[in-house]
Amino acid sequence: MHNLSEQEIRRREEREHLIASGIDPYPAALFPVNATAADINANFTSKPDDYKEVVLAGRMMSRRIMGNASFAELQDATGRVQIYVRRDDICPGEDKNLYNTIFKKTLDIGDILGVKGYVFTTQTGEISLHVTELTLLTKSLKPLPIVKETQDEAGNTVQHDAVSDPEFRYRQRYVDLIVNPQVKDVFVKRTKILSTMRNFFNNNGYLEVETPILQSIAGGAAARPFITHHNALDMPLYLRVANELYLKRLIVGGFEGVYEFAKDFRNEGMDRTHNPEFTVMEIYVAYKDYNWMMEFTEKMLEKIALELYGNTEVQVGANVIDFKPPFKRITMYDSIKEFTGIDISAMDEEALRATCDQLNIPHTPAMGKGKLIDEIFGEKCEGNYIQPTFITDYPIEMSPLCKKHRSVEGLVERFELMVNGKELANAYSELNDPIDQRARFEEQMRLADKGDDEAMLIDQDFLRALEYGMPPTAGMGIGIDRLTMIMTNQPSIQDVLFFPQMRPEKFAVSKEGELLERGVPQDWIPVLAKMGINNADDIKAANPNKLFNDLNGMRKKLKLEIPALKNEEVKAWIEA
Numbered sequence: 091m092h093n094l095s096e097q098e099i100r101r102r103e104e105r106e107h108l109i110a111s112g113i114d115p116y117p118a119a120l121f122p123v124n125a126t127a128a129d130i131n132a133n134f135t136s137k138p139d140d141y142k143e144v145v146l147a148g149r150m151m152s153r154r155i156m157g158n159a160s161f162a163e164l165q166d167a168t169g170r171v172q173i174y175v176r177r178d179d180i181c182p183g184e185d186k187n188l189y190n191t192i193f194k195k196t197l198d199i200g201d202i203l204g205v206k207g208y209v210f211t212t213q214t215g216e217i218s219l220h221v222t223e224l225t226l227l228t229k230s231l232k233p234l235p236i237v238k239e240t241q242d243e244a245g246n247t248v249q250h251d252a253v254s255d256p257e258f259r260y261r262q263r264y265v266d267l268i269v270n271p272q273v274k275d276v277f278v279k280r281t282k283i284l285s286t287m288r289n290f291f292n293n294n295g296y297l298e299v300e301t302p303i304l305q306s307i308a309g310g311a312a313a314r315p316f317i318t319h320h321n322a323l324d325m326p327l328y329l330r331v332a333n334e335l336y337l338k339r340l341i342v343g344g345f346e347g348v349y350e351f352a353k354d355f356r357n358e359g360m361d362r363t364h365n366p367e368f369t370v371m372e373i374y375v376a377y378k379d380y381n382w383m384m385e386f387t388e389k390m391l392e393k394i395a396l397e398l399y400g401n402t403e404v405q406v407g408a409n410v411i412d413f414k415p416p417f418k419r420i421t422m423y424d425s426i427k428e429f430t431g432i433d434i435s436a437m438d439e440e441a442l443r444a445t446c447d448q449l450n451i452p453h454t455p456a457m458g459k460g461k462l463i464d465e466i467f468g469e470k471c472e473g474n475y476i477q478p479t480f481i482t483d484y485p486i487e488m489s490p491l492c493k494k495h496r497s498v499e500g501l502v503e504r505f506e507l508m509v510n511g512k513e514l515a516n517a518y519s520e521l522n523d524p525i526d527q528r529a530r531f532e533e534q535m536r537l538a539d540k541g542d543d544e545a546m547l548i549d550q551d552f553l554r555a556l557e558y559g560m561p562p563t564a565g566m567g568i569g570i571d572r573l574t575m576i577m578t579n580q581p582s583i584q585d586v587l588f589f590p591q592m593r594p595e596k597f598a599v600s601k602e603g604e605l606l607e608r609g610v611p612q613d614w615i616p617v618l619a620k621m622g623i624n625n626a627d628d629i630k631a632a633n634p635n636k637l638f639n640d641l642n643g644m645r646k647k648l649k650l651e652i653p654a655l656k657n658e659e660v661k662a663w664i665e666a
Contacts, residue, residue, distance in 0.1 A: 094620060096647065097233045104196045105229050113192065115229035121204040123147050128168035134209045134217050141209035144219055146171070147227060149202050149268065151234075155194055161218070164203060169271070172218040173205055180224045193224065200230035200268075235269055260584050260592060276586060279398055280574045284351065286397045287371060290390050296347030296373065301336035303329060303353065309549040310334035310491070312534075313356040316366075329355035334491065334565065335552045337374045338520060342560045349373035351570065362582040363512060366591050369570040378564035379519040380503045384480055387507060387515055387566060388415035391478070398577055405579050406510050409476050417478040417507070422463070425471045425481055434463065435500075442466075456541035460487030475508035490530040490546055492518040507568075509576055517566035524556035601625040608666040609659075613652045617644050634661040 094102075108115045124145045134141050148164035148171075158177040163170045177189040197203070206223040235253045253259060259266040259273075266273055288298065306325070308315035310332030320327050333352045340348045351371050360366060375383075395402045395413040402414040420428075423435045432445060442462040446453045451469050453462055463485050475481075483495060484504040495501035503519035521527050531548040538545035574586040584590040602615050604626040610618065621640060623629050629637075638660040645654060 094616075095233070096620075098231060101198060101229070101231045101233070104198070105231065107196055108192070108226070108229060111187070111192070113226060115226060117225070117227065121145070121147050121225065121227060123204075126168040127164065127166050127171035130171050130209055130219065131169065131217055134211075138209070143206075144209055145204070145206050146173075146219060147202065147204045149230075150197065150199055153197075153199065158189075160193070164205070164219075165268070165271070167274075172212075172216055173207075173221050174210075174212070174218050175221045175224065179207075179220070179222050188224065192226070197226065198230060198233070200232070200234045201226065202228035202230070234265065256582075256584065260590050261595060263588055276574070276578045276580060277588065279578050280570075280586060282397060283394055283574055283577060284570065286394050287390060288351075290393055291347075291349050291373060294347070296349055296375065297345055299337070299340060299345075299348045299350050301330075301333045301350060301352070305330050307547050307549045309546055309552065311354075311356075312490075312546060314358050316355050316357045331356050332370075332567070333372055334374075334567070335549055337372055338560060338563065338565070339552065339555045341374050341376050341563050342555045342558055345376075347373065347375040360591065362584075363572060363575070365571065365583050365587060368583075370567055371570055372565065372567040374520065374563055374565040376561040376563050379562065380482075380505055380517055380564055383517045383564040383566050384417075384419070384505060385415070386564075387517065387568075388413075388417055388478075394573075394577060404577060406576055407579065407581065409510060411477060411510060411576065413478060417480055419480045419482055419505075421483040422467060422481050422485070423483070426463075426466055429471045429474060430466070434466065454541075456537075458487060458537050458540070458542070460485060460489075461542070464488055472508060472513070473511040476510055478514075479508045480505045481508060487533075489518065490534050491521055491527070493521045493523075494526070512572060513569075514572055514576065515566055515568040517564065520560070520563040520565045522556060522560040522563065524553055527556055528553055605629065605663075608663045610663050611652075613650070614641065614655075617641060617650070620644065629663055632664055634664050637664070 105115050122145050124143075125141070127146070127148065130141060130144070130146075146164060146166065148166035151163045151165045151170060153162040154160060160175045162173050162175060164173055175189070175193060177186055180193070181187070181189050204225040204227045205219060205221045207219050207221040209217060209219050212218050253266065253269050259270070291298070304318070304320075304327045306327060308328035308331050310330070311334070313331040315328040315331050318327050318329065319325070330352070331354055333350050333354070337348050337350060349371060351369060353367060354370050355367050357366060358364065375386075378386075391413045392402055392415055395404055398404075402412055404411045404413065423433070427433050430449060432448075434442060434445060437445065439459045439462065442459060443453060446462060446465060449466065449470060451465050453465060457465070467481075471481075482505045483498065483501045484492070484506075486492075486494065486500055486502050489502045489504050492502035492504045495503055502521075505517050506513050507515040507517075521530070528548075531546060531553070534546040535548060538547075571583050571586055574580070575583060578586065580586050601624060602612075605615055605618065605623075606612070608626060608629065610629070618624070618629070618641075621637075621644070623632060623637075635657070638655060638657045641660065642654055644650075645652065
């Protein structure tokens with residue numbers, strides 16, 4: 091049994107009253123909406139004749155009852171609009187029950203209403219809908235958090251007591267979207283980012299595809315996978331950590347360019363920029379290289395900024411990020427030298443460990459040369475790149491799927507794009523030599539034997555595909571969640587995911603038997619549950635005098651038709 095608040099109990103009683111009055115609190119019929127709040131507010135003044143027969147639906151967010159007439163606010167998907175409800179208009183006959191009882195006493199903030207009427211301007215100049223018909227579309231059984239709104243001198247809406255608790259907002263996103271309308275704008279922009287990218291790729295002639303999420307080998311990235319089991323085949327399967335290897339198989343098959351917006355999964359840590367389930371876009375284009383992909387990425391990000399804001403500058407925290415090409419370029423070795431003063435380009439693994447010690451960077455025996463370099467860059471360099479910057483030409487040990495550098499021994503043709511101190515995109519001139527690729531996979535297996543649980547497994551089918559011949563190819567992956575964080579100025583990945591991963595919520599479960607054994611009458615068990623007392627341990631921890639007073643207070647407040655308690659009775663329950 092879940093605890094019910096006083097309001098929840100009252101709303102359930104109102105639901106029963108509606109049903110007894112012949113009103114379905116959840117009607118099935120279509121409601122023929124023909125206008126929105128935003129449309130009315132934006133266009134009524136210039137086109138008043140268009141709003142003489144308006145049908146609108148929305149959630150009631152406020153109400154001011156003034157005798158035989160009332161004002162209320164309805165909120166739909168586009169915003170809020172004021173409605174004016176007069177008793178004799180919605181109850182033209184002698185029966186005034188719809189207004190006097192239903193609207194005034196049985197409806198609540200949060201209920202969803204359908205209204206018909208005409209738009210007018212009040213004496214104070216506020217655009218309002220004069221209601222001639224009112225229909226209850228959904229009865230709300232849980233009260234919304236109260237968020238007060240006022241208008242400042244410039245006419246802007248100012249919220250007071252806004253719902254800001256992250257735990258509540260992320261767990262109950264549906265409530266967050268209702269009471270914090272600005273949150274919806276983040277997700278509208280997220281969708282616009284995706285549609286802009288799709289249009290950009292499609293206009294270049296590239297094909298959107300889908301590849302498997304369940305994979306027999308967790309390939310394509312150095313990451314720890316989620317493992318599941320296929321019962322019919324009696325075999326382990328992995329939720330994909332990347333879609334790279336399947337997309338490159340399609341390039342082998344003859345497509346010039348393919349891309350996919352994919353859900354990937356990595357069984358690793360969670361923080362403000364990482365969620366175990368995340369969205370990534372990967373694109374692969376034949377006969378291109380990483381230099382071409384840098385220019386392509388610049389154009390894509392510039393287009394996104396222009397679509398969202400009409401210019402290339404985006405506010406991110408205290409910084410203004412400018413996505414106007416060209417972006418800065420610097421090699422990884424030069425970046426490390428710039429911020430540490432140390433040239434690591436000729437160092438072996440032992441020297442890199444000594445450098446980590448010198449720079450106070452933690453490391454483990456399982457880390458190979460590539461991981462050590464990555465740790466140095468991550469600790470000392472990455473956070474310094476606020477404006478878009480391509481970090482290029484990585485050590486070969488860090489990139490098992492990347493083509494060797496055409497002119498510098500020991501490097502690969504790879505870039506990562508840093509924005510606001512974090513990696514945003516990762517791209518290669520893709521490795522298409524099957525012999526070299528096999529050797530790189532085998533090196534990854536040696537790292538796995540040393541204890542690196544993020545090392546890649548050998549994908550024999552991918553190697554077979556490469557043996558048929560993959561043309562020179564450029565590939566790029568970009569994290570959609572992190573891109574949305576930047577483009578919408580959100581500090582946490584949880585703010586750009588509708589339903590971020592969280593620990594399971596714990597609900598109190600009533601153990602009525604334990605309370606009955608202690609002498610608690612059945613009638614008082616729901617009242618105790620409302621107070622958070624659900625079992626023997628709960629009641630033993632209670633203060634007898636306080637519990638006595640609280641229970642009798644609840645009896646009066648809820649108008650319960652049960653005898654008042656005596657102090658001795660309550661004390662006996664606790665001491666039993």
